[in-house]
Amino acid sequence: MTENITTQKDLFGNVVPPSRQRKRRTTEPFGRIDKDENLHKKLLDYCRLKPGEIWEDHTSGHRVGVLDATIREHYERILGSYKPALAVNDPPYNVVVGNSNTKHLSKVDVKTYIEFSRKWVLNCLEFLVKDAHFYVWLGADVRDNFQPLPDFMIMMREFSEVSPRNYITVRNQRGYGTQKNWMWVRQELLHYIKGSPPFTVQYTDIPKILRGYYKQVNGELTENLQRSKSETIRPGNVWVDIQQVFYRMEENVPGCYAQKPLKAIERIILSSSQPGECVLDCFAHSGTTLIAGERCDRQVITFDIDPVFAEITIRRLEHYRRTGRTGWQWHNPFPELEDTL
Numbered sequence: 001m002t003e004n005i006t007t008q009k010d011l012f013g014n015v016v017p018p019s020r021q022r023k024r025r026t027t028e029p030f031g032r033i034d035k036d037e038n039l040h041k042k043l044l045d046y047c048r049l050k051p052g053e054i055w056e057d058h059t060s061g062h063r064v065g066v067l068d069a070t071i072r073e074h075y076e077r078i079l080g081s082y083k084p085a086l087a088v089n090d091p092p093y094n095v096v097v098g099n100s101n102t103k104h105l106s107k108v109d110v111k112t113y114i115e116f117s118r119k120w121v122l123n124c125l126e127f128l129v130k131d132a133h134f135y136v137w138l139g140a141d142v143r144d145n146f147q148p149l150p151d152f153m154i155m156m157r158e159f160s161e162v163s164p165r166n167y168i169t170v171r172n173q174r175g176y177g178t179q180k181n182w183m184w185v186r187q188e189l190l191h192y193i194k195g196s197p198p199f200t201v202q203y204t205d206i207p208k209i210l211r212g213y214y215k216q217v218n219g220e221l222t223e224n225l226q227r228s229k230s231e232t233i234r235p236g237n238v239w240v241d242i243q244q245v246f247y248r249m250e251e252n253v254p255g256c257y258a259q260k261p262l263k264a265i266e267r268i269i270l271s272s273s274q275p276g277e278c279v280l281d282c283f284a285h286s287g288t289t290l291i292a293g294e295r296c297d298r299q300v301i302t303f304d305i306d307p308v309f310a311e312i313t314i315r316r317l318e319h320y321r322r323t324g325r326t327g328w329q330w331h332n333p334f335p336e337l338e339d340t341l
Contacts, residue, residue: 065303084280093139131195133272256286287313
């Protein structure tokens with residue numbers, strides 16, 4: 001399937017003259033970066049950061065690094081005087097993703113995975129302010145006794161400085177297991193707090209149409225719609241209004257497997273931090289937290305152990321500022337490689 005040649009537009013939304021148009025696929029220009037070793041090797045040549053290096057944004061104060069979440073000194077280097085009030089982390093899930101056990105998203109034994117988790121959580125919590133929110137996206141491998149979700153939750157009991165606040169489920173629109181199983185369409189999000197941080201109530205764009213929950217107020221029996229001032233419902237701990245990212249969405253970043261929806265990260269940031277505060281993300285991946293922080297007036301400190309994903313994170317911010325677009329949809333974030341893919 002190709003795009004109609006008369007309607008092609010450039011990254012700025014301008015119609016491309018017929019003489020400069022060429023047919024292109026309306027699909028991702030390449031597959032999963034973590035899965036394609038040859039592609040990953042090519043992309044390394046276009047990364048501005050090497051392991052241990054840090055890029056600083058002189059406009060909003062964001063920082064992006066190629067660092068290891070399990071090494072305490074790396075936090076000291078990239079944070080400096082910053083004290084995050086919120087941490088949003090999307091670590092590897094220790095699940096064979098997309099039926100591929102790859103070098104960059106590998107599955108290890110659960111003991112090794114929990115040791116890895118214990119190290120990065122310890123580091124992350126140490127550098128948060130005394131009253132902070134801590135979120136972790138995680139998975140559960142139904143083919144392997146639901147690990148690592150329950151193991152991670154039990155491990156978190158070791159950290160007395162935090163307490164669980166909620167267990168959020170995000171509904172994915174696409175799933176698997178339709179033939180011999182209930183379709184698996186959930187994504188787990190754990191919410192912990194350190195101290196007693198503030199929380200700002202958010203509202204979804206779902207109309208408030210369900211009636212019920214009657215309560216007597218000043219001698220009069222009132223229904224919940226009467227008492228609420230909003231026409232939409234508040235998000236509970238089951239989020240059904242957030243679209244799973246796929247290649248036809250503007251925010252899609254080609255090559256980044258299972259990137260998190262921008263709407264979900266913005267909801268977390270707006271509810272669990274204040275304008276001007278610092279947000280920490282120890283697993284940058286597709287750079288969603290950085291874009292969300294830019295849009296919500298927060299300073300984001302983020303890093304990834306892989307230079308390719310750190311580069312994508314920086315490019316995504318630059319791309320957003322240049323075009324106003326939150327991703328590349330079916331465009332290539334590495335146009336330098338267009339003729340060689």
